[in-house]
Amino acid sequence: MDPEQFEVTVHRYPIDPAARTRLIDLLQQVFPRTDVDWLQSMRGQYADVLTTWQVVGTLDGTPVGSASVAFAVDSPEVCVIEDVITVPAARRRGIARTLTERAVQIAFDAGCRVAYLGNAPIVSSVYEHIGFTRLAGACMRRPGPGGEDYEGVAFAPGQRTVVRETNWGDLSAVVCLMAQPIVPALAHYDQGLVSPLAAAPRRAVSNFTSVKYAVESAGGNMWSLVSVDSPHRVLGFVSVMPGPGPLREHTGRFEVTCHDQYAGDASVLLETAIGWATEQGKVLLEAFVAETDSTKREWFEEAGFVEVARLPGVLSIADRRVEAIVLHRG
Numbered sequence: 001m002d003p004e005q006f007e008v009t010v011h012r013y014p015i016d017p018a019a020r021t022r023l024i025d026l027l028q029q030v031f032p033r034t035d036v037d038w039l040q041s042m043r044g045q046y047a048d049v050l051t052t053w054q055v056v057g058t059l060d061g062t063p064v065g066s067a068s069v070a071f072a073v074d075s076p077e078v079c080v081i082e083d084v085i086t087v088p089a090a091r092r093r094g095i096a097r098t099l100t101e102r103a104v105q106i107a108f109d110a111g112c113r114v115a116y117l118g119n120a121p122i123v124s125s126v127y128e129h130i131g132f133t134r135l136a137g138a139c140m141r142r143p144g145p146g147g148e149d150y151e152g153v154a155f156a157p158g159q160r161t162v163v164r165e166t167n168w169g170d171l172s173a174v175v176c177l178m179a180q181p182i183v184p185a186l187a188h189y190d191q192g193l194v195s196p197l198a199a200a201p202r203r204a205v206s207n208f209t210s211v212k213y214a215v216e217s218a219g220g221n222m223w224s225l226v227s228v229d230s231p232h233r234v235l236g237f238v239s240v241m242p243g244p245g246p247l248r249e250h251t252g253r254f255e256v257t258c259h260d261q262y263a264g265d266a267s268v269l270l271e272t273a274i275g276w277a278t279e280q281g282k283v284l285l286e287a288f289v290a291e292t293d294s295t296k297r298e299w300f301e302e303a304g305f306v307e308v309a310r311l312p313g314v315l316s317i318a319d320r321r322v323e324a325i326v327l328h329r330g
Contacts, residue, residue, distance in 0.1 A: 015054065057098065068083045162226060185317055242282075256299060
């Protein structure tokens with residue numbers, strides 16, 4: 001690659017309409033569809049709590065590659081790398097490597113101590129050449145300055161915690177949480193969030209976006225358990241979504257997960273979500289739990305849920321068919 005022909009530009013969201021159109025055209029050459037609503041994000045809809053930078057590479061003035069990085073506006077600790085692409089005609093020139101490295105350094109300069117990204121498992125990827133290591137499945141990690149043992153600090157027991165509504169600033173912290181080998185096999189039944197302890201994850205960054213979009217579009221709500229000392233250090237989360245069809249006005253479907261060190265706080269998350277659902281007029285509360293998730297089942301039973309049915313073999317975890325237990329609280 002001739003360095004005189006290659007240029008890198010950096011955009012912080014929100015992006016002006018002209019640049020937004022060019023960027024979406026570039027992304028769609030490789031990603032016809034993703035788990036992120038590009039238009040909402042580029043317009044700055046989440047910019048009050050989530051900082052997003054887009055790094056774009058051009059050859060002879062033509063956009064040929066891109067990488068983005070996102071992290072919390074307030075006290076960032078974790079970043080996620082997204083939308084790394086190179087158009088087919090410009091591949092094998094080191095463009096993805098250059099753009100990803102620039103994106104990572106933006107986050108580390110902002111104070112982030114660790115970076116995560118999602119990438120299909122292959123023998124050797126470009127990311128391994130710039131310091132990322134594969135944790136499990138699609139999840140890769142790279143420590144920044146002082147970040148070698150970040151997770152040991154972030155999930156250390158004994159932190160003061162608070163429950164608040166989830167916002168887009170929690171994106172990277174939820175990705176980090178779901179990269180940990182926590183005991184509950186299924187963090188979210190509907191969206192298929194699986195703990196690395198149970199199976200190699202098939203995605204990483206989209207763990208947050210898939211749940212958040214689903215909850216928002218359904219008219220539900222979501223709360224995060226966070227450290228008092230670090231506003232976007234997520235230690236657990238809970239969501240409520242309306243039930244299907246004509247039952248949606250009267251039913252709520254619950255999902256909850258916590259880091260093992262904060263399993264005792266699952267009751268606080270559920271109490272918050274149950275209170276909201278009751279205020280919304282939900283009279284039947286429902287949860288689906290994998291038969292292997294005894295800890296998660298205990299959380300729901302302690303909150304007043306009881307088993308009403310079993311669905312044989314409806315879940316697939318690590319290529320094994322698993323029974324789902326249906327729990328209700330009326």
